[in-house]
Amino acid sequence: MSLSPYGLLELPLWGYALVTFLTIQTMFLGVTLYLHRDQSHGGLILHRALRHVFRFWLWFSSGAVTRQWVAVHRRHHALADQQGDPHSPVVFGLRRVVFEGYELYKDAARDPETLRNYGRGTPEDWIERHLYSAHPFLGLVVFSAVHLLLFGVPAVVMLAVHLVAQPFFAGGVINGLGHALGYRSFEMPTTATNLVPWALLLGGEELHNNHHAFPRSARFSVQRWEFDIGWLWIRLFSALGLAKVRWVAPRPHFERRRRDLDADTVNALFVNRMHVLRDYARRVVLPVCRELARREGRGVPVIAPKLLIRHPALLAEEARRKLRELLERYEALRRVVEFRDGLQQLWNGAGANQARAVAQLREWCRRAEASGIRALREFARALPAYAR
Numbered sequence: 001m002s003l004s005p006y007g008l009l010e011l012p013l014w015g016y017a018l019v020t021f022l023t024i025q026t027m028f029l030g031v032t033l034y035l036h037r038d039q040s041h042g043g044l045i046l047h048r049a050l051r052h053v054f055r056f057w058l059w060f061s062s063g064a065v066t067r068q069w070v071a072v073h074r075r076h077h078a079l080a081d082q083q084g085d086p087h088s089p090v091v092f093g094l095r096r097v098v099f100e101g102y103e104l105y106k107d108a109a110r111d112p113e114t115l116r117n118y119g120r121g122t123p124e125d126w127i128e129r130h131l132y133s134a135h136p137f138l139g140l141v142v143f144s145a146v147h148l149l150l151f152g153v154p155a156v157v158m159l160a161v162h163l164v165a166q167p168f169f170a171g172g173v174i175n176g177l178g179h180a181l182g183y184r185s186f187e188m189p190t191t192a193t194n195l196v197p198w199a200l201l202l203g204g205e206e207l208h209n210n211h212h213a214f215p216r217s218a219r220f221s222v223q224r225w226e227f228d229i230g231w232l233w234i235r236l237f238s239a240l241g242l243a244k245v246r247w248v249a250p251r252p253h254f255e256r257r258r259r260d261l262d263a264d265t266v267n268a269l270f271v272n273r274m275h276v277l278r279d280y281a282r283r284v285v286l287p288v289c290r291e292l293a294r295r296e297g298r299g300v301p302v303i304a305p306k307l308l309i310r311h312p313a314l315l316a317e318e319a320r321r322k323l324r325e326l327l328e329r330y331e332a333l334r335r336v337v338e339f340r341d342g343l344q345q346l347w348n349g350a351g352a353n354q355a356r357a358v359a360q361l362r363e364w365c366r367r368a369e370a371s372g373i374r375a376l377r378e379f380a381r382a383l384p385a386y387a388r
Contacts, residue, residue, distance in 0.1 A: 004152060006153065020161050031058065032203035033230060033233060033234065034051060040073045050180065051108040059131075068109035070119055071108075071118040078351060087104045100173050155375065174202065177193075178194075180328060183345055204229055289304050308333065339371070
C-alpha cells in the first residue's frame with residue numbers, strides 16, 4: 001500500500017490553512033506570554049508546566065532558545081534606538097530590519113557578551129543544556145518531518161508559511177514597522193509605535209509603544225479601546241491557576257472632588273507620569289498651538305505641535321533648529337515647555353523628599369494659575385483629581 005501524496009491526513013484547503021494558522025498562533029502565544037512577558041520582564045509568572053509546554057513548542061516549531069531570545073530583547077530595551085540596539089531601524093535602517101530582521105537577531109544571539117549581560121535568570125536545567133540549547137534546530141527537523149508525514153505535498157507550502165511567519169512578523173513588522181509606523185500614545189526616547197491592525201495576529205505584541213512605556217506590564221493594552229489578545233489568554237490561564245500577574249500598567253483614576261495637593265497627589269502623579277505627560281500634550285500643548293495659530297495665522301508652522309510633543313532625543317538637527325526658533329519667537333510656547341520640564345523634574349525628585357515634592361507641586365500649580373495661559377491654568381486645577 002503506497003502512501004498518499006496527501007499524507008496520513010488529507011484535508012480540504014481550509015483545513016490546511018487552519019492547521020497552519022494554529023501552529024503559527026501557538027508559536028506567537030509562546031513568544032508573547034513565555035519569552036516576553038514571563039522570562040524577559042517578569043510581569044507575568046506562568047506555571048512551570050505551562051512554561052515547559054511553551055518552551056518545547058518554541059524549540060519544536062521555531063528553534064527558539066530562551067536565553068538567546070531574552071538576552072537580545074533585554075538588550076533592545078537597554079539601548080533602544082541607540083548604538084548597540086540589536087535591531088533598531090534608527091541604527092540599521094527600516095528596510096534592513098524589515099527584510100533582514102532575523103539575521104540581525106541571530107548576530108546578536110551569537111554574541112557571548114550579550115548572553116552574559118542580558119540572559120540571566122533563564123532556564124539552565126538538564127533538558128535545556130542537553131537538548132534545547134545544544135540542538136536548537138533538531139526540533140524544526142522533527143516538526144518538518146511530522147508535517148510531511150501527516151500532510152504530504154501540501155506540507156511544503158504549510159512549512160514555508162510557518163517558517164517565514166516569525167522572522168517576518170516578529171523581526172520585520174514588530175521590530176521594524178513597530179518603530180516607524182502607527183500611533184504613539186506615550187512620548188519616550190525610543191521611536192516605538194502601536195500597530196493596531198495586526199491585533200489578532202501578533203498576540204498583543206503590536207502595542208509596542210505601550211510596551212516600551214511600561215516594559216514590566218503583563219497587559220500591553222493601556223487605553224480602554226485597545227485590544228491585547230495575549231491578555232485574554234492570561235486571564236484564562238490565571239482562572240485555571242496556570243498564571244499569576246505580578247504587575248500591569250496603571251490606568252489613571254480620578255476623584256473629581258479632590259482639591260488638596262498633598263503626598264497622595266504626588267504619588268498619583270508619579271505612578272501615572274506617562275499619562276500625565278500625555279494629558280499635558282493634549283490639554284495644554286495642542287490648545288496653546290491652536291490659539292497661537294488662530295491669532296498669528298500662517299506665522300505658526302503646522303508642524304509646531306509635533307515639534308513640541310515629540311521627545312527631544314528623537315528630533316533631528318533641523319527639527320531642533322525649528323523648535324528653537326519657535327521658542328524664541330513665542331513666549332507662550334516657551335513657557336509651555338518650561339512648565340512641562342518643571343513637572344517632570346518634580347516627580348523625578350519625589351522619592352527623595354516627599355514633603356519637598358508637595359511644596360514644589362503647590363508652587364508649580366500657583367505659577368501655572370498665574371501664567372495667563374488658560375489651558376495651563378485649567379490643567380493645573382485638574383491635577384488634584386489624580387488618585388492612586
